[in-house]
Amino acid sequence: xxxxxxxxGQPKTAVVDDRWACNKTNEDSxxxxxxxxxxxxxxxxxxxxEAPSDSLPRLQFSLVLLxxxxxxxxxxxxxxxxxxLVGDLDITGGNAKAVGYYVGxxxxxxxxxxxxxxxxxxxxxxRIGRRPVLLMGLLALALSSPSFGLAKTFPRLxxxxxxxxALSGNVGVLKxxxxxxxxxxxxxxxxxxxxxxxxxxxxxxxxLGGFLSRPADRFAAFSGKFWVEYPYFLPCxxxxxxxxxxxxxxxxxxxETHPSHADQAAGKQVTIxxxxxxxxxxxxxxxxxxxxxxxxxxxxxVMIAMLNFALLAFLDIxxxxxxxxxxxxxHEAGGLGLQPAKIGSILTTIxxxxxxxxxxxxxxxxxxxxxxxVYTVGISCYMLVFAAFPVMHSIARKVPDGEMPLGVWVVLxxxxxxxxxxxxxxxxxSIFVISSAPSRHAMGATNGLSQTLASLARAIxxxxxxxxxxxxxxxxxxxxxxxxxxxxxxxxxxxxASVLLPKHxxxxxx
Numbered sequence: 151x152x153x154x155x156x157x158x159g160q161p162k163t164a165v166v167d168d169r170w171a172c173n174k175t176n177e178d179s180x181x182x183x184x185x186x187x188x189x190x191x192x193x194x195x196x197x198x199x200e201a202p203s204d205s206l207p208r209l210q211f212s213l214v215l216l217x218x219x220x221x222x223x224x225x226x227x228x229x230x231x232x233x234x235l236v237g238d239l240d241i242t243g244g245n246a247k248a249v250g251y252y253v254g255x256x257x258x259x260x261x262x263x264x265x266x267x268x269x270x271x272x273x274x275x276x277r278i279g280r281r282p283v284l285l286m287g288l289l290a291l292a293l294s295s296p297s298f299g300l301a302k303t304f305p306r307l308x309x310x311x312x313x314x315x316a317l318s319g320n321v322g323v324l325k326x327x328x329x330x331x332x333x334x335x336x337x338x339x340x341x342x343x344x345x346x347x348x349x350x351x352x353x354x355x356x357x358l359g360g361f362l363s364r365p366a367d368r369f370a371a372f373s374g375k376f377w378v379e380y381p382y383f384l385p386c387x388x389x390x391x392x393x394x395x396x397x398x399x400x401x402x403x404x405x406e407t408h409p410s411h412a413d414q415a416a417g418k419q420v421t422i423x424x425x426x427x428x429x430x431x432x433x434x435x436x437x438x439x440x441x442x443x444x445x446x447x448x449x450x451x452v453m454i455a456m457l458n459f460a461l462l463a464f465l466d467i468x469x470x471x472x473x474x475x476x477x478x479x480x481h482e483a484g485g486l487g488l489q490p491a492k493i494g495s496i497l498t499t500i501x502x503x504x505x506x507x508x509x510x511x512x513x514x515x516x517x518x519x520x521x522x523x524v525y526t527v528g529i530s531c532y533m534l535v536f537a538a539f540p541v542m543h544s545i546a547r548k549v550p551d552g553e554m555p556l557g558v559w560v561v562l563x564x565x566x567x568x569x570x571x572x573x574x575x576x577x578x579x580s581i582f583v584i585s586s587a588p589s590r591h592a593m594g595a596t597n598g599l600s601q602t603l604a605s606l607a608r609a610i611x612x613x614x615x616x617x618x619x620x621x622x623x624x625x626x627x628x629x630x631x632x633x634x635x636x637x638x639x640x641x642x643x644x645x646x647a648s649v650l651l652p653k654h655x656x657x658x659x660x
Contacts, residue, residue: 206336213404214328215347217284220291220393221318222351223358225260227389228298228311229474229497230360230490231382232256241304248624250475252304254616257471258609259308260315265605271320272598280327281406285397287320292393299383315605322601329584329597330407337581342512345576346505352470353501354392358385360494409590447595451586454650456600458525459579461644464607465532466576468637469569471612472619473497476539481547484623484630486558496562504570512577521578526648528575531568532641536634538565582651 228235236252275283294317298310325344332340362385365372372384477493479485488496516524538561545557554562587596615633622632 206340207331209403210331210405210407211328211340211343213400214324214331215343217288217396217400217404218321218324218344218347219351219354220288220396221321222348223355223392224291224295224314224318224389226352226355226470226497227359227385228256228382229470230356230494231363231385233475233478234363234490235307235382239302239304239307248620249479250616250620253475254471254613256307256311257612257616259312260318261467261605261608261612263312263315264318264321265602265609267316268320268322268601268605269595269598272322272326272595272601275320275323275326275408275598276595279406279408280323280330281400281404283320283323284327284404285401287317287323288393288397288400291317292390292397295390295393296383296386299380299386322597325580325584325597325601327407329587330409330590337584339513341580341584342508342516342577344580345573346508348576349501349504349508349573351501353498353505355389356474356494356497356501358388360490360497362388363490447588447599449586449588451652452583452588452596452599454647455579455582455586456603458644458647458651459583459600460603460607461640461647462529462575462579463604464611465529465637465641465644466572466611467608468611468615469532469535472539472615472633475616475619476543481543484543484619486542486546486554487550488554500566500569503566504573507570508573508577512574515574516578516581520653521581522648522651522653525575525578525582525651526645528572528578529641529644529648531572532644533638534568535565535572536637536641538562538568540631540634585652 232253233249236249236256241252271283271287291314294310294313298307298314301307301310328340328344329337359382364381365384366374366377366381377384474493474497476485477488477496478490480487542558542561542565545555545561546553549555583597583600615637618633618636621627622630628635
């Protein structure tokens with residue numbers, strides 16, 4: 151970034167902001183604020199610049215992970231009870247097989263509205279900074295989340311879900327913050343933790359939804375008329391409370407990381423005059439670089455990374471949507487017929503186990519085999535993950551609804567193990583998206599654009615898979631297997647796209 155002296159009568163003085171060349175080894179590190187006069191032949195950057203640090207600023211990194219939880223908790227809290235809620239509203243007229251259509255729409259609208267806003271959140275953060283954008287989103291999310299639990303009609307459910315999605319669109323901004331506090335040496339571990347936070351959030355959300363729904367039936371303290379009339383308000387209220395907690399913590403501790411908006415005291419400036427004379431004593435006027443255009447951002451490398459990101463998001467959210475539907479649907483509707491509490495327990499176990507494995511193994515696996523190889527293997531696992539559903543159903547339909555014979559448990563454990571392996575693809579694709587950004591100043595826009603495509607994929611996924619699930623069963627298409635065949639074919643497309651990724655993910659702006 152360049153700036154010029156604004157003092158009249160002084161020679162024009164260019165100032166090059168070099169604060170981001172400084173090495174930050176922890177959150178308290180600062181570069182000395184100084185200005186050094188040099189001649190025209192002098193190098194603009196110091197020649198003794200230190201190598202990037204191998205350590206992460208722990209406080210800021212922890213804050214990013216905490217704030218990242220808000221989106222998955224908000225997105226998944228409804229999963230254990232959404233089928234029951236749609237049934238309570240009598241939208242389907244008693245047709246259990248048609249529940250999937252309405253459930254898919256409610257789940258998808260969250261990501262559809264997120265897709266419309268996520269790029270704008272990213273561009274806004276490039277202009278005004280990461281911190282204010284994150285704080286605005288968290289506060290609005292905390293204020294709007296309870297409305298879903300108070301909705302008594304289908305349009306109000308859709309509106310509440312759409313609002314929550316629009317306000318969760320700053321997830322791309324968090325990825326920009328993470329990229330700005332890491333280096334190529336620390337990014338593997340840092341981005342491995344991002345899907346872990348989704349898993350943790352995906353654990354907390356269903357846990358809240360499963361165990362706090364219908365509290366009047368389970369807890370004496372919630373036997374009042376309000377909790378009977380609004381049986382799903384409590385988990386939504388807890389979601390809002392968490393978003394408010396994140397807002398308060400971020401307001402107190404989160405630092406600005408955008409290169410154009412960080413504290414001037416953290417930077418150092420090299421002042422240059424045409425004559426090599428001493429620097430002007432007056433403060434320079436900083437001129438920020440122009441915002442990158444879409445043409446600047448959409449390089450081939452960026453588009454390949456975004457394509458893979460979108461395909462992975464589509465497969466992942468499709469599994470996340472069909473899995474609780476499959477677990478809850480009665481045998482005649484193609485599922486296992488489990489109750490919300492047991493579904494919540496299963497989803498919680500998935501998230502907890504996945505988090506432990508990712509944080510303990512991901513960095514070592516990527517270091518040993520490379521990000522592209524790990525990504526390709528991970529996304530390939532979805533073929534077997536989707537194939538496991540009809541196998542479990544064929545075993546379970548021999549027993550009454552809600553029972554889980556040993557064969558179902560064996561297949562379920564194998565399916566969840568493969569799903570955990572597939573989740574390693576998330577850390578890898580995040581590394582590829584960050585490394586594809588054409589410049590540091592395009593970071594927010596690149597993340598926002600990739601998150602837009604991912605959100606669109608997530609919007610299509612739940613509606614597509616649940617509607618296809620319902621249609622497959624209603625018309626017995628391919629013997630009730632069409633939905634699984636389609637998603638296995640989509641997985642093959644995603645595997646083919648993975649070979650377009652570069653062999654090595656290296657940031658272009660380091």
